[in-house]
Amino acid sequence: MKLSITTKVTLVTVFVLVGTMLLFAIINVGALKKIFLEEAIxxxxxxxxxxxxxxxxxxxxxxxxxxxxxxxxxxxxxxIEHIRLINKDGEIIFSTERAEIGQFLDKATEGCNVCHTKDTPLTHASSMNRSRLFDDKHGHEVLGMAKAIYNQESCSTAECHFHPPDAKLLGVLDVIVSLEGMRLQTATYRNNIIALSLILLLILGTCMSLLTQRFISQPLNQMLEQTHRIARGEWGEVQVESKDEFGELARSFNEMTRSLRQAQEELAQWGNQLEVKVEERTHEIKEMQSRLIRSEKVASLGELVAGIAHELNNPLTGVLMFSSMISSDPRLDPALKPDFDTIIRETQRCAEIVKGLLDFARESVPKKVPTSINDIMEQTLSLVEHHSSFHDIGIEKTYGEIPQIEADPNQIEQVFMNLLINASQAMGNDGKLSIETGIDARSNKIVVRISDTGSGIPPENLDKIFDPFFTTKGHKGTGLGLSVSYGIIENHGGDIEVQSTPGEGTTFTITLPLSSQEPSGEGEE
Incomplete structure (x- = not known):
């Protein structure tokens, strides 16, 4: 529940006053009760x-x-409840309650034990020690006072008395009075204090609430309302005329508002001009890039894709069909069946590569499924490590703990295979291939780095290696591997970069989003 500052200040003040007055009342009533008791004694x-x-x-x-x-x-x-006379032997010789006349009191009872706590009884005790508080048979609080009757000289010499001169104490006068009057006075005083405290609390609470509302809440509410208006774009000033801290705050707030309004107007004017220019330029650049990219793709890949489809699909179909027939032939030596299975799997992969080229040429969206990048890399290595170019090449793998992502495993495998084979061909013998996977915490993306110790790429060729048909292998290469790989990674919402130093080696860095993302531009079928 949201409380206003007026309510908070009032509640805090009331709590402090209640605690203070309660403590004052307890101390004052206690002191008054003590005074009343002393006066009663x-x-x-x-x-x-x-x-x-x-x-x-x-x-x-x-x-x-x-x-x-x-x-x-x-x-x-x-x-006065009752009075009784007690002789030195503890016998009640007279009492206003006649039923107890003639009874003997035990010296250990309350009222007697003050003087009889030791072997030798006390002959003198203070009035406070001789008094006692207890409840009578009706449950009312009463005060008892034992007053000693001493053997004076006139008592021991009187003709009618037989007290010897050496006797010090003749008896005790015990007076018991009711404290009901004192209790009523104390209760009345306590109730008066409570009533006065409540009246003071009401007066102070009302005054604090009004003062807080007038001098604190109203200025704050005005500034709060002004902030809401500024948030809505309504520029205005707070009207606070006080000369205290709130007035100074209001003046500073108004000055800040004027500065913000001026700055916003300047930014809006500059932003409108800049936005128009940027939109115009961006539109022109996008149109130019779109035309250039599309024309290059159509021009460079159209004939290639058509030729590949015509030249490879028929032979691949025959190889796949006859390999499948031989693999299922019972006359086949069981030892050769794994080799035919490998032929069938690789033929199918070749068919997928051809299909991938067609999809890339048409900018088709990859068929994404939950995929483990580390598993794809292991599967790709198991295929290429038997390649002749991987002889005498050391492979160092550092796999990080990365989750599965939405990706097309066949296309990602094709990218890895292209990069691995290119790296092996660039190193020759006695090279070292390093593979590292992990997550970039800053961009929250999966990172795959493939580094080789080959001859490197000249600086003038770094900007061309992803262009279609660009190759440094002469008649041995088609210049499509990196171009196809770039398109696959781009369609997965990722990026591929290259860093190379001639004579030292090359590193390809692939980044892929953890979450499923659409590529920057959707392809056309």
Whole structure:
């Protein structure tokens, strides 16, 4: 989902504010709760001290009934759960909850273990250590405060008391008050903070959204809309009057637009003129080339193809027919059958070559099938390596891992055979023939290189070797091998190049497309 910059800025601001306010609320509520608890402890401690002092004289007079009445009246006040008096032996001698009067408290219980954790009980403890928080039987949180009643001099000398002067502690006044009020105050404060935070978030979010929309989104949207108009070819300027960074950006954008418009107008004008001239010249060149190539092909290959078809087809047909009859004759020596099979296969290949010449003369499209270039090269070598010109010639093969391509295997084999035989005839004895296949990563094409260590080709003949009937072999050659090979590779959408150094050797480089491609010009039947 695509979010606008206003939404993004608002969301980020809200998230930051929510996190900050949440942290503030947690710390503030925690601190407030601690303050309320400390105040509650001090209030209970003061209440206990007041209760002890207000009953002091009644205790000196041993007016226990009056003391218990005062405690009972204080215990009815709002917020006080109950009050109890505990003697030094742990017996509850009075409680606002009469059911627990006379019970003994375990020194390990909560409230007693503050002073009785060691072998020698503590006689003095701080109000925080003497306080305890727990839930009453109704599940409400309450605060308990144990206040020690010490043996003062007036207590040990009173006529009604029998406490010895060396006794330090006479008993404990335990006051338990409800914290419901503190909880309600804390909850109210927390809810107020939440409500205030939500109001602030709403106000700040609205302000941030409006400000972002006014000072950021609108200028950006104007420039974005202008870029769309420029992309459509509508030249205009952004109307941003602010003097901040967006204003400076708008002015720079407008200046860039004016420069682009001027440059486009100049390029369009120059391009129109150039395009007209190039189209005119290209059309003329194509027409001239087409006429020249077609006239040369028709003139040079027409008679040749007709003569080859007349002179070779009939003998080849006879050779093929009689070779097939002899090969299938049961009287034939089995040892000779492979030789006749070779004759039949080579005769068929000769017929295919004749047909290839006819197809080339008519610029026919090759019959492409999935073909392995490496396999075709191996098959061609197996045929030509027995040729007399290959005696004493070393062959070095470097095959790369290349995929199959769409090609006519018979035509590609004819190209390889022409190049291999030419290379062997150029080297003579003790030559070295190098064959390399691979893929050119830059052009994404299959590359086949055939290099020899022969006599090389003179520079003046390099531009003529692919012309029909051009040959340096005298009456031994027809000058059609390289011309036919060039046409085959061209019809496969590829290219064939030659590099040669006289006295050092020659390299033919064939490139073929990996994917199926149509040749640059379709032939005519």
């Amino acid at each position: 001090n209030d209970v401690d003061n209440l206990s001290e007041t209760l002890i002092r207000s009953t002091h004289y009644q205790m000196l007079e041993d007016d226990r009934k009056r003391v218990y009445q005062m405690i009972q009246e204080v215990g009815t006040q709002r917020g």
